[in-house]
Amino acid sequence: MKPILLLSKHAVTYRNLFEKAGLMIVEPPDLPADTEIVFGEPGLIRAALPHLPNLRWAQSTWAGVESLLDPSLPRGYTLTNARGVFGSLMSEYVFGYLLAHERKLLTRWQAQQTRTWDASLTGTLKGKTIGLLGVGSIGCALAKTARFFGLTVRGYTRQSRGCPYVNDYFHEPDLPAFASSLDYLVNVLPGTSRTRHIVNAKLIHHLPPGALFINVGRGSAVNETDLLHALENGLIAGAVLDVTEQEPLPENHPFWQAKNLLLTFHTSAPSFPEQISAMFLQNYQRYLAGQPLENIVDFEAGY
């Protein structure tokens, strides 16, 4: 048994889960110099790194680990992130908002407020085309759900073609062909230097005016000025942003009141401690057995 340094805002919950599983836990202010394993949020791990010269493995409770990717930070340990647990949550979020968009849920609700019997026709998902920027485990889960609802799926990736639910793959420099005639564009890319501002005026230019954009990846993927311009001028039908460059969003940010824009405050796929803990415990058994860990992050690729 190896003690685990627990660095989380939800330490009480994780402590209970880990103690039930019989693990030995260390918590701040203790930061033993011989710590081999740390578990927690990337920002808290980053702050502790200088005190952990013997770190061998860090398990992030989140999928996004940008704060640990800074090249000036130590990389002499294995970093694993939370992957594979968010696919079904993200599917619920993305398809919930796609359905609300097609079924004009907010318009219907507003009609009700004015006692208006608004029986106008609504749209349907079936037969539409969705484009996924990024097809990792979350993107592939979205693709599976899309196919269930009868959509055609385009996937934009660096190289991979591993998801069987994607109808057509696109790679750099095929972004225009990927975007043209999409009904929905969903970003699930990790935040790296390559993905920064990938959703910009150039990409939006290739989207049809009826397209809906959803960002469940990282705020850095979007050029916010370009997106605002597109929304205010009806270049696309709308956007649903779970993530933004600054979070929480500053009170004077134009996104709050932008036309056809919905904000959801980084809640699309919460890390439920039961799921994250179960994933960690499996990896911990692998660690003890000397087997390769799952969900290892490539520091260079950034995911």
Place this chain on the structure above:
Amino acid sequence: MKPILLLSKHAVTYRNLFEKAGLMIVEPPDLPADTEIVFGEPGLIRAALPHLPNLRWAQSTWAGVESLLDPSLPRGYTLTNARGVFGSLMSEYVFGYLLAHERKLLTRWQAQQTRTWDASLTGTLKGKTIGLLGVGSIGCALAKTARFFGLTVRGYTRQSRGCPYVNDYFHEPDLPAFASSLDYLVNVLPGTSRTRHIVNAKLIHHLPPGALFINVGRGSAVNETDLLHALENGLIAGAVLDVTEQEPLPENHPFWQAKNLLLTFHTSAPSFPEQISAMFLQNYQRYLAGQPLENIVDFEAGY
């Protein structure tokens, strides 16, 4: 070839579709006494029935055919309804509203209006239990979608057990056991004397306070006074009604402003003429070939 009497508010659309398929069409004011086949909305067919002594087959463009079930009306013809085409539309509607409920879509939207960063946790469909009142072709499509999202499915039917996506079947008098501890209750029953007011105080009493009720069947299935009482007193979490006893809803009806109630004005599964027409053309070929028709309505059962 047999001429078809076309009685529809969407006659222009259907005429085009039928003419493309090479059919011969008759339209009002012509109501030839030798008409064998009529196609259209149930209410319009009902009005024409006294003029059609030689009617052999009536194809309804809708699933609900209550207006043709009155025992005082002629029944010397075969009535077929629109079935099998609404499953995917109904799935989109029901799961759109279930997801909006779990993801607190309206609450988030309201937070945005007041520039409030509301990152509170939301719920998830996965692991919940849905109860379907009625498991015909629509109910079974809902069950399939429910299983896709990781729900447990209970089905309440007269006798049938034909849908493989239902985990547990319940029949009369097992309504209390069916309702207890449901997260979602969805009514898809046809409007018959047996299903009238099946959703009443007694049934609601067995639902947990967190339950959401969705009605995509018939307004007559709900005791509206009982439902209002339940909503106003928090006996259930909310309701989404696509159908009501009176449609359009009278302007002074308490549903317009009832607590946690969403109205959607009978738009959950529109009859798209292309789909209905394709279904009819198949049946028409059967008719000409002397084969049994599909989707025959049992006048006694009412569906």
